[in-house]
Amino acid sequence: MLEKIHLLNIQTKSNEIPKRLLEMPGAFVLITCQRTIILTTTEFDSQDKALGTYHTSKQAYHFLLETICGLQSKLKGESEIVAQFKEAxxxxxxxxxxxxxxxxVLEKLFKDAKEVRKKHLVKIGQQSYAGIMRRIIQSKYETGDVLILGSGQLARDSIKHLMKKYNIYISARNPQKVQALIEEFPNVNIQTVKWRDFDSYYKFNSHVNTIGSNDTIFADEHFRGHCPNNSVFVDLGSPSAIQTEYDKQHGVYRLGDILNHGKVLNEKKTEKIDQAKLAIQDLVERRAKHLAIANTRAAI
Structure with a gap:
């Protein structure tokens, strides 16, 4: 069965990828801040293959398994990729x-990924983007109010990491998505702030932006009011929706700062990651055999 799958991994902005690829009939598409994965049973032509890295058969499943386990991420072992796979x-x-x-294939992928994480990556994945974001905020404010901008998966992860010690506020474009997100946390008193109500934004010492956009949402004038007040602005969005010369010395943290923090942690995780990669190699071989046997029996 694995011999039927074809995978294209494109590491560029999703809006630069031909629309026909993202809308291929029957294709599974995963879009993250680091990559776009297109999984299909139709082979890509040479022009499409040139857009990224191409995998097929066992190599495609191997890449999928490493990706969902966070081993293809810049922040090795990060756990947020699992939720992104589930949402996709x-x-x-x-x-x-x-x-x-x-x-x-995807059903088996979730099962195999769970086995790898349980046996080899239990503590590795705790260092997620949202987890590092929480550490940054805690370095200045142990408690208080935090404004989360956005209502997607990163906003959801941010709530989970912050809700025990902080009062959560959300501001996003889509009121329906905001309400749906709030309903996922019935025991948390999440309050809303009108979208792009910058006067209200200024009242917060801690901001977490989870919105990725090719357009600038937070320009330099926003940070001129934000940075001098010993505030924290953590930008997790990709592409970045902020435009300012302020940096982490002024309390403005970008994805690159998150990844640099994670790089230090990665050096301590090398042994476990190597063990996980070996386990993945073994799982891919076993999964390929099992699916081939099952496929043969179904054909009889």
């Missing part, structure tokens, strides 16, 4: 055209 899978299930082959 949920969206795939809503598609009118789905591939039974891809569905089965």
């Amino acid at each position: 899978f949920a969206n795939y299930l809503k598609e009118d055209i789905r591939s039974s082959v891809i569905l089965r």
